[in-house]
Every structure is written in structure tokens, then in C-alpha cells.
Amino acid sequence: QLYASKDAERRPQMRERAAVTLGKLGDTRVRNYLLGCFERYQCDLRDIREFASQDKDPRTAGRLLLSWARGRSVLTGLLGDLKPAGGVAVANSAFDEAMAHRAYGNAQRSTLLIADLGDKSSKQRLDTVKGHKQTWIRLYTGVARLRLGESVAVSELMRDYDNLPVDWLDSALNLFATIKEDSARKALQPELEKRSKAPDLEPAMAAAAILLSWDPEQGFFRMLDGLSxxxxxxxxxxxxxxxxxxxxxxxxxxxxALSREQRPFTRDQLRVILDNRG
Structure with missing residues (x-):
């Protein structure tokens, strides 16, 4: 009632809040409002994600795919979950166009969507850029190939990882953290575990952080050792x-861990981190 009220028509912010609330409840009456709000850059992804994730109408995923093609990279993960009709063709074409124009940032985001969509037929075009001069193109496409089932990509990925400048390790962590497939993680895990124990601390702890992002239960022990x-x-x-x-x-x-930790300094560090999380 609030969303459709005359009072809400006079007060756009009130109507937006009401629409977002209804969207989270799965109310399809607000579909066009929420999608339009996002398309006009008036709503954030967090305002529509819950609705879009549960809406079965293919028009929702289709409009989001169109927004992604227009540059809304923030939609990549959501579209990977929704797997909209035509998504593979759009992602593949976006990758081809980006590489043709040397728009490497667009090529990287296209590669992420290709991997999220999981269509193995995309591997062939990713193989065409093996050995590319751009490190990040090699890394992004290598991760995508691994996620699509090409285990030989492990050695190539780790070779590039070992040669990354320290300033790039955080970006590498964010990329490797996108790997969701158990088989891909299992293929990389021994290499990352080996590197997490190496004497060169910057890449070692970055490797440990990748493992932490995949499995906080197991990855935390290496971080706890580091914290102590x-x-x-x-x-x-x-x-x-x-x-x-x-x-x-x-x-x-x-x-x-805080409830069990006996070392005073380590307890204090854990408490500070948790307090900062609010």
C-alpha cells in the first residue's frame, strides 16, 4: 500500500524504500520500478540483488545482461548465478571485441562472466590468448580456463603468480577468490599451500589469503600462525x-578462535579485528 500510495508518489525516496522492501519479499509488482531505478543509476546492486536472484521472469535477467553489456561490471557475479539466455554469446562477443580493441579491462570482466557461466565451449577462444604479453590477460584467461575444466592452466597460472610484483598481489587474491569450482580449487590448492609456507612473506601470505577466501575454516590456521x-x-x-x-x-x-586463544597478543589482535567489524 505504501509503494502505490499518493504520498509515495510525492516522495520518491519513500517509494524507493518501499519498492526495495517489496523486492526483497519477491513482489513482482515492483519489477519494472527496481530495474528502471538500477538502469538510471538511482539504485545500487544491493537494492535489487535479492529480487533479481529469485525472480523467474527471463526479462529480468535479460535486462540485467543488457546493463552489463553497457558497462555495469558490478553485475558479473549475479549474472553468473542467473545464467540468462544468450549470456554466453554476449560474454564471448564482449571478450572478442575487447581483445580486438585492446580494451584489456573489458576483456578481463568478460572473462569473469565467461567463467561464471561455465560453458566449456568458450575455452577455445580463451586458448587463443595463451602467452599474451599482458600479464593480467594471461591470469584472467588462465583462471577462466581452469574453472572451465582445463587443469593444465595450473602451471601457467602459478608461473605468472610467482613473478608478480608485490603491489599486484592483492589484485591476484581478488581474482583467485572468484574460483568457486571444487575441482579448480583442488587443482590449485597444493601449489598455493606450498607457496604459503615459503620464506618470501608477501607472496606467501597472499597465497594463504587465497586459501582463506576459499575455506575460512582451514585457511584460518595459517593466518593464526602468522598473527602469532x-x-x-x-x-x-x-x-x-x-x-x-x-x-x-x-x-x-x-x-x-578468540574464545580458545591463550596467547595474550594474539587474543588482542583478534579482538581488535572483530571489534572493527562492528
Missing amino acids: SKSTEERELAYFYLATDDSKKLTFVMRR
């Missing part, structure tokens, strides 16, 4: 990665 290390650098890196990974599961794991 005699090395100041290792402690700071462990603190940084624990503080920046804001997943709810990791929060639960840290709270449980």
Missing part, C-alpha cells in the same frame, strides 16, 4: 588479510 609470528612483517600481513576479508564465515571462525 615472531616476525613483525608476517604479523602485519596476517592482520591485514584477516581484517580485509569480511566474510561472515570468517567472522564466526575468528570469534570461536
Whole structure:
């Protein structure tokens, strides 16, 4: 009633809040309003994600796919879940266009969607850029190929990982964290575990952070060791990665660890991280 009221018509912010609330409840009456609000850049993805995730009308996914093609990269993950009709063709064509124009940022986002959609027929076009001069193109397409079932991509990925400048490690973490498939994670896990114990701390802790993003339960132990290390650098890196990974599961794991931790300094560090999460 509030969404359709005359009062809401006079007060756009009130109507928007009402529409977002109804959308989260799955009310299809607000479909056009929410999609239009997002398309006009008046609503954020968080305002429409819940509605879009449960709406069965193919027009919703279709309009979001069109927005993605127009540059709304924030939709990549959601579209990977929705798997809209025509999504594979659009993602493949977007990748081809981006590579033709050397628009490497667009090529990277297209590669993410290709991997999320999971159509193995896309591997052939990704194979055409093996050995590309741009490191990030090799990394993005290598991750996508691995996610699409090409296990040989592991050695190529780790070779590039080992040669990354320190300043690029956080971006590499964000890329590797997109890997959802158990088979792809299993293929990479031994290599990342080996690197997480290496003496060169920056890439070692970044590798540990990738494992943490996949499985907070298991990955936390390496971070806890780092947080308790005699090395100041290792402690700071462990603190940084624990503080920046804001997943709810990791929060639960840290709270449980705090209740059991006996080392005063480590307890204090865990408490500070958790307090900062609010």
C-alpha cells in the first residue's frame, strides 16, 4: 500500500524504500520500478540483488545482461548465478571485441562472466590468448580456463603468480577468490599451500589469503600462525588479510578462535579485528 500510495508518489525516496522492501519479499509488482531505478543509476546492486536472484521472469535477467553489456561490471557475479539466455554469446562477443580493441579491462570482466557461466565451449577462444604479453590477460584467461575444466592452466597460472610484483598481489587474491569450482580449487590448492609456507612473506601470505577466501575454516590456521609470528612483517600481513576479508564465515571462525586463544597478543589482535567489524 505504501509503494502505490499518493504520498509515495510525492516522495520518491519513500517509494524507493518501499519498492526495495517489496523486492526483497519477491513482489513482482515492483519489477519494472527496481530495474528502471538500477538502469538510471538511482539504485545500487544491493537494492535489487535479492529480487533479481529469485525472480523467474527471463526479462529480468535479460535486462540485467543488457546493463552489463553497457558497462555495469558490478553485475558479473549475479549474472553468473542467473545464467540468462544468450549470456554466453554476449560474454564471448564482449571478450572478442575487447581483445580486438585492446580494451584489456573489458576483456578481463568478460572473462569473469565467461567463467561464471561455465560453458566449456568458450575455452577455445580463451586458448587463443595463451602467452599474451599482458600479464593480467594471461591470469584472467588462465583462471577462466581452469574453472572451465582445463587443469593444465595450473602451471601457467602459478608461473605468472610467482613473478608478480608485490603491489599486484592483492589484485591476484581478488581474482583467485572468484574460483568457486571444487575441482579448480583442488587443482590449485597444493601449489598455493606450498607457496604459503615459503620464506618470501608477501607472496606467501597472499597465497594463504587465497586459501582463506576459499575455506575460512582451514585457511584460518595459517593466518593464526602468522598473527602469532615472531616476525613483525608476517604479523602485519596476517592482520591485514584477516581484517580485509569480511566474510561472515570468517567472522564466526575468528570469534570461536578468540574464545580458545591463550596467547595474550594474539587474543588482542583478534579482538581488535572483530571489534572493527562492528
